[in-house]
Amino acid sequence: MLDLIRWIVERGHLFVFGSICTVLVTLTLLAPFLRHKLQIKISKEMSDAAESAHSAIITFLVFILATSLITLEGKVNLLNDTVAKEAESLVFASRSLSRLSESAARQAEIDIRQYTYDIINKEWKLLGSDKYSEDVERDFVKMLEEIEDIEPQNQHEAEIQDLILHSLQLADQERQERLANTGLSLSPIYWAMILGLSVLLIFLAAMGEWNKQNIIKTGGVTFALALFISMVLTFECPFNGDVAVKPKQIEIALKKMSQH
Numbered sequence: 001m002l003d004l005i006r007w008i009v010e011r012g013h014l015f016v017f018g019s020i021c022t023v024l025v026t027l028t029l030l031a032p033f034l035r036h037k038l039q040i041k042i043s044k045e046m047s048d049a050a051e052s053a054h055s056a057i058i059t060f061l062v063f064i065l066a067t068s069l070i071t072l073e074g075k076v077n078l079l080n081d082t083v084a085k086e087a088e089s090l091v092f093a094s095r096s097l098s099r100l101s102e103s104a105a106r107q108a109e110i111d112i113r114q115y116t117y118d119i120i121n122k123e124w125k126l127l128g129s130d131k132y133s134e135d136v137e138r139d140f141v142k143m144l145e146e147i148e149d150i151e152p153q154n155q156h157e158a159e160i161q162d163l164i165l166h167s168l169q170l171a172d173q174e175r176q177e178r179l180a181n182t183g184l185s186l187s188p189i190y191w192a193m194i195l196g197l198s199v200l201l202i203f204l205a206a207m208g209e210w211n212k213q214n215i216i217k218t219g220g221v222t223f224a225l226a227l228f229i230s231m232v233l234t235f236e237c238p239f240n241g242d243v244a245v246k247p248k249q250i251e252i253a254l255k256k257m258s259q260h
Contacts, residue, residue, distance in 0.1 A: 005184065005191070005233065006128065009241040013234050016241075020233070021226040024198060028222045029215060031206030042207050050207035057197055057204070058221055065194075065228040072185050072235035079181055079238050079245045086174035087253035090116055093167040094257040099160050101153050108146045109257075115139040116254045119175075124247045127239040130182045144168060182239055186232075194229065201225075 008016055035042070042050075090112065097109045115136065123133035147165060152158040201222070208214050238245050 006237050006240050009233060009237045010128070013230070013242045016233055017227065017230040020230050021223060024202075024226045024229075025219055025222045027202050028205045029219055031202050032208050032210045032214070032218075035206050036210035047207055047209065050204045054201060054204040054208075054218075057201055058225060061194070061197055061201075061225060062228060065225075065232050068186060068190075068232050069228070069235065072232060075181070075185055076235055076238050076243060076245060079178065080249075082174050082177050083245060083247065084249045086171050086178070087249040089167045089171035089174065090250070091253045091256050093164045093171065096160055096164045096167070097147075100150060100157055102150050104146060104150050108143060108150065111139065111143040111146060113254065113257050115143055116250060116257065120247045120250055120254065124239075127178070127182045128237065128244070132179050140168075140172060178245075185236055185238065198225075198229075 008019070011019075094109060094112045097105045097112065118133060118136045118139055123136045126133055144165070147161065147168070150161060152161050205218050205222075208218060234241055234243055
């Protein structure tokens with residue numbers, strides 16, 4: 001299910017809405033039409049009960065989807081903040097290295113720029129597949145060891161070295177937070193429930209009357225429901241699709257490193 005959701009989200013929000021809306025509205029309107037053509041009779045009491053159940057399920061789904069949308073949008077915003085903090089920590093470490101006099105610090109500056117470059121060009125494209133770059137992992141270990149091996153010339157440089165190491169540890173914590181949120185935000189059970197209730201709505205719609213008033217009412221409600229589902233699905237994978245978290249702040253950080 002994860003791969004299917006990612007594939008749908010990667011097509012873009014217009015494809016997501018178009019496909020879900022087309023399938024859901026078509027099946028919802030086709031169900032009562034087929035019952036009418038097959039001349040399957042439903043009592044007035046049964047039809048009224050089905051309409052009430054249909055309205056109740058729609059209300060429940062809208063509430064669940066609206067709550068999920070708020071949660072997912074908040075998660076994407078938090079991840080953008082995480083990326084911004086990671087970028088700030090890397091810039092601080094890079095600029096602080098320039099304040100150390102030992103020649104080994106110059107190599108460490110080069111390594112931190114390479115590390116940042118690899119995050120953008122090697123790791124970021126893997127995040128949408130719930131993976132990470134082993135090259136970035138190795139770059140970080142190498143960079144940390146080089147900075148730890150620098151011999152400060154005085155107490156002031158020793159304090160700067162400690163700040164650099166602390167800053168890099170913070171950057172790594174933010175990276176681990178980013179890596180921990182590359183998968184589905186909502187569980188497969190959630191989407192199984194949405195799918196099951198959607199099928200139930202189609203079944204209940206089939207018990208309605210085939211007339212212009214019912215077509216407009218059912219079609220309009222289903223269209224709105226498809227819009228809600230599409231919006232939730234768009235935010236479901238934080239590193240896929242049109243609203244994916246981008247490495248913009250880290251790209252800015254790399255430019256700042258190159259300027260000093």
